[in-house]
Amino acid sequence: MIDLEYVPMETLEAGLDHIRQAPKDQGVLQLIVRRPATEQREVLSEGQLDLVEGLVGDNWKMRGSSRTDDGSSHPDMQLNIMNVRSIGLLAPDQERWQWAGDQLFIDLDLSDANLPAGTRLTIGEAIIEVTDQPHNGCKKFAQRYGQDAIKFVNSAVGKELHLRGINARVVQPGTIRQGDQVRKI
Numbered sequence: 001m002i003d004l005e006y007v008p009m010e011t012l013e014a015g016l017d018h019i020r021q022a023p024k025d026q027g028v029l030q031l032i033v034r035r036p037a038t039e040q041r042e043v044l045s046e047g048q049l050d051l052v053e054g055l056v057g058d059n060w061k062m063r064g065s066s067r068t069d070d071g072s073s074h075p076d077m078q079l080n081i082m083n084v085r086s087i088g089l090l091a092p093d094q095e096r097w098q099w100a101g102d103q104l105f106i107d108l109d110l111s112d113a114n115l116p117a118g119t120r121l122t123i124g125e126a127i128i129e130v131t132d133q134p135h136n137g138c139k140k141f142a143q144r145y146g147q148d149a150i151k152f153v154n155s156a157v158g159k160e161l162h163l164r165g166i167n168a169r170v171v172q173p174g175t176i177r178q179g180d181q182v183r184k185i
Contacts, residue, residue, distance in 0.1 A: 006146025007090060013152070015089040019161060020109075022085050027108030029123055029180045030084045033098045034058045041098040046177045049126040049170045054078030055103045067133070075169060076131035079103055082165035083110045086153070090145045099144045102165050106182045110162040120185040125174025127185070133167040134159075 032044040034057050048056040061073045080102040087097045087105060097105060104123070109115070117132035141164070142150040153164040 006148060007092070009148040009152065012089060012148060015085075016157065016161075019083065019085045019089065019163065022083055022107055022109040024109050024114050025184045027106050027182045029104060029106050029176060029178060029182050031094075031097060031105035032176065032178055033103050033105070035060075035101070035103070038063075043098055044178070046175060047103075048173070048175055049079075049123075049128065050173050051170050054170060058103060060103075074133065076133045077167045078170055079128060079168040080135060080165055081106060081110065081168055083108065083161075083163070086110075086161075086163045086165075090149045090152075096144070100141065100165075104176075108182050110166050112160060112162065115162075115166065115184070120171065121168075122181075122183045122185060124176040124180040125172075126170060126176055127172035127174075128168040129171045131167045131169055135162070135165045135167050137164045 032047045032055070034042040034044055034047065034055055036042060036057055037059055050056050052061075054060045060078055063073065067074045067077070081104045082100055082102040084105045084107045087100055088094070091097055115130050117130055119130045121128050121130070137150040137153045152158055158164065
């Protein structure tokens with residue numbers, strides 16, 4: 001990646017009100033990103049969500065997880081979802097959003113108060129369910145967005161609002177498209 005300028009903490013904190021104004025019940029799927037292999041990204045206008053594969057063509061299933069006893073993929077981490085207002089604050093250049101490592105970027109309030117584990121969302125033809133698996137900022141995230149970004153998303157307010165994002169699993173397969181409405185059920 002090229003040498004990047006990172007957004008300073010003062011700017012990040014100043015953007016909290018905008019993030020808190022995200023829609024509560026109905027939002028929009030603004031970006032779909034498939035990760036076919038490590039460090040590879042494909043921006044899609046349309047994708048398929050599958051009960052077994054998650055986002056079809058994504059490497060989630062093959063990558064495995066440190067959160068399972070046998071190292072296999074974690075069923076409650078099929079999909080990584082990030083709020084577009086949060087990533088937009090961290091990376092004003094939308095071309096950099098895909099490097100967050102999430103597959104779905106939506107304009108919806110992802111906070112615990114609004115989307116507790118078990119909440120279901122419709123996106124296009126599919127239904128997904130928010131899981132209780134934490135989605136935290138990691139070393140790669142810090143490299144891509146800076147130390148202030150990692151401190152911001154992993155802070156108490158960052159965790160409450162899920163500024164780094166949430167995990168979900170597919171409960172009804174179907175086609176999703178960029179621009180689809182995302183609705184709480």
